[in-house]
Amino acid sequence: xxxxxxxxxxxxxxxxxxxxxxxxxxxxxxxxxxxxxxxxxxxxxxxxxxxxxxxxxxxxxxxxxxxxxxxxxxxxxxxxxxxxxxxxxxxxxxxxxxxxxxxxxxxxxxxxxxxxxxxxxxxxxxxxxxxxxxxxxxxxxxxxxxxxxxxxxxxxxxxxxxxxxxxxxxxxxxxxxxxxxxxxxxxxxxxxxxxxxxxxxxxxxxxxxxxxxxxxxxxxxxxxxxxxxxxxxxxxxxxxxxxxxxxxxxxxxxxxxxxxxxxxxxxxxxxxxxxxxxxxxxxxxxxxxxxxxxxxxxxxxxxxxxxxxxxxxxxxxxxxxxxxxxxxxxxxxxxxxxxxxxxxxxxxxxxxxxxxxxxxxxxxxxxxxxxxxxxxxxxxxxxxxxxxxxxxxxxxxxxxxxxxxxxxxxxxxxxxxxxxxxxxxxxxxxxxxxxxxxxxxxxxxxxxxxxxxxxxxxxxxxxxxxxxxxxxxxxxxxxx
Ligand code: SF4
Ligand code: SF4
Numbered sequence: 001x002x003x004x005x006x007x008x009x010x011x012x013x014x015x016x017x018x019x020x021x022x023x024x025x026x027x028x029x030x031x032x033x034x035x036x037x038x039x040x041x042x043x044x045x046x047x048x049x050x051x052x053x054x055x056x057x058x059x060x061x062x063x064x065x066x067x068x069x070x071x072x073x074x075x076x077x078x079x080x081x082x083x084x085x086x087x088x089x090x091x092x093x094x095x096x097x098x099x100x101x102x103x104x105x106x107x108x109x110x111x112x113x114x115x116x117x118x119x120x121x122x123x124x125x126x127x128x129x130x131x132x133x134x135x136x137x138x139x140x141x142x143x144x145x146x147x148x149x150x151x152x153x154x155x156x157x158x159x160x161x162x163x164x165x166x167x168x169x170x171x172x173x174x175x176x177x178x179x180x181x182x183x184x185x186x187x188x189x190x191x192x193x194x195x196x197x198x199x200x201x202x203x204x205x206x207x208x209x210x211x212x213x214x215x216x217x218x219x220x221x222x223x224x225x226x227x228x229x230x231x232x233x234x235x236x237x238x239x240x241x242x243x244x245x246x247x248x249x250x251x252x253x254x255x256x257x258x259x260x261x262x263x264x265x266x267x268x269x270x271x272x273x274x275x276x277x278x279x280x281x282x283x284x285x286x287x288x289x290x291x292x293x294x295x296x297x298x299x300x301x302x303x304x305x306x307x308x309x310x311x312x313x314x315x316x317x318x319x320x321x322x323x324x325x326x327x328x329x330x331x332x333x334x335x336x337x338x339x340x341x342x343x344x345x346x347x348x349x350x351x352x353x354x355x356x357x358x359x360x361x362x363x364x365x366x367x368x369x370x371x372x373x374x375x376x377x378x379x380x381x382x383x384x385x386x387x388x389x390x391x392x393x394x395x396x397x398x399x400x401x402x403x404x405x406x407x408x409x410x411x412x413x414x415x416x417x418x419x420x421x422x423x424x425x426x427x428x429x430x431x432x433x434x435x436x437x438x439x440x441x442x443x444x445x446x447x448x449x450x451x452x453x454x455x456x457x458x459x460x461x462x463x464x465x466x467x468x469x470x471x472x473x474x475x476x477x478x479x480x
Contacts (some may be wrong), residue, residue: 002241002290002394004170007103014075015376026312026341028072029372032327034318035060035093037082041109043177043189048082051330056082058319062089066096068317072337078175080107085116091164098171105175106166107215109189110198113174117204118149120165122156135207144204168209173240175213176202180222181230182411183418188219192412192419199408202237213292215243218278220270228281231289233408236400241290244282245367246275246301248328271363272351276303288395293367295389296374296382301365309350309361312341313372325349327368329360 001008011029018027036059037052049056060068069077077097084090085108097104125132136153139145145153152160166172176198179188185195205212214234218227231242247270270278279301285291286298293301300307311326321333322340326349334340349358350369356362361369375386398404411417 001391003292003390006170008390010075010101010103011375019376026310026346028074028315028337029313029375030076030078030368031069031072031074032314032316032368033060033065033068033077033079034081034316035065035079035084035087035090037319038086039081039083039109040086040111041083041189041191041194043109044187047328052319055319059087060317060319062092062096065093065317066100068322068337069097069100069102072315072317074102074315076103076105078105078107083109083112085112090116091166094166094172095164098169102171104172105213106173107175107177109194110176110178110201111194113176113201114144114197114204116166117201117208117210118145118153119160119163120167121208122153122160123163123165125153125156127154138207139204142203142207144200144207168205168211170211173211173213174201174205175215175243177216178214178230178234179216179219180226181233181407182409182413183416184222184226184411186411187418192417195411196409196413199237202234202239206238211240212237213241213243214239215245217245217247218270218275219247220274222278224278224281228285229404229407231285232398233404235289235395235398236404238397239290241292243292243367244285245293245371246270246278246365248364248366272365275301275363275365279303286389290394293371294374295385296377297367297371298374300370300374306351306353307370307373307377308352309364309369310373310376311349311369312344312346313376314368315340328364328366 014029018024034048036056037048038056039046039049042049079087079090079093079097081087084106087093090106094104094106121135125136127133136145136150140147140150177189178195178198179185182195185198186192202212202214216227216230227244234242279298280303282291282293282298282301283295286293286295291298296305296307299305309326314327315337316323316327317337318333321335322337323330324332324334324340324344325346329349332344334343347357350361351357351364374382377383377386
């Protein structure tokens, strides 16, 4: 099965209960819970850290987070943000949601995952248990922990042993943000080394028995071939599933593009037509890889059908309350889910038969607006293909090969980080060691295997930095 049976049964019974028994016209399927908006990264295209820039220090208290989950009663909770692993009570939040019987996705940029997993391992490690030492050895051999960290785990004191931690569970997924192979991902997250850290975190998670998923946003500059390579690489790491969604030019992200990067958002985000072209092979990918979106949503992305937005099924709760109408757009916040359902005029939003009810929805095909539309479709044929997809055999993992690995690490690992040229300009001695230059080397998306391809991606950050260097002769940017 693509999705574990117990989880499928939980979601299916939730739909039956609300649609057939309660006859509820609108209900929550996935809660997007944002306990805070603080983040350790500043990804290009992230509207969150910009829209809520004045409340970055605010947090939703633990009890309120748990109350929000009970309020909407969604069977799945996606803990996002900001970076949820910065939330001081993240462990208690995960434990509390599990006590409520919910399926949990922790949507993380991956940077703090290994620390959280070391803390978990310290609580269970037992020197007398050969399985534990074998796992420790695997982690050491793969350089996923240091000797010092291994010793700290082996000799954890009573306080470390008693800590509430995030444990592996069939009800919980680490959902790691990966937007491309090394060069592209590090460029989008605006920091070198993050891709490598994400991969290390995924490898460590698999050794310790966690379920892992990835989520990818596709932008205008995203190269389709690179996406396929990324899925193959992630599959070779035995990642359990992937969410993929087109990027969308919502207001906050758009304003940031213009103000901070001086870029026209049209250069970066996808229109509907472009989305359909980028996702032309999504159904094929659904057969090759464990893509989590329903096949109905996949048909929609590929341009084979229309769907009506059901943003109410994936509501967002954050420091300001229930955010309406959707994860992306904000026309108001409400104190309860029921109030939001009752007061928002849902008919004002979405695209129906190709016509946008609200101009801001025109190019939106995002997962949080349309994936539940696929899961909740009334058409028997849609229910059948969804069921067939879910119960179908999980695609086999791709074999890990040096070739695939070489394609994945096409950035800073091989000296081609997106800031390499800028750094080399600051430190001329470094340039002698081979800084990446477009002039010297063909910028190609077609031959990443050759090690020369840098994937695709927006070079604005590096170009911006280079422009500043040229203008000022020095740089004090945060990106150094
Ligand atoms: S990691 Fe997530 S929340 Fe943080 S800046 Fe990136 S997209 Fe935004
Ligand atoms: S179509 Fe739906 S999810 Fe997309 S922006 Fe409009 S209301 Fe939000």
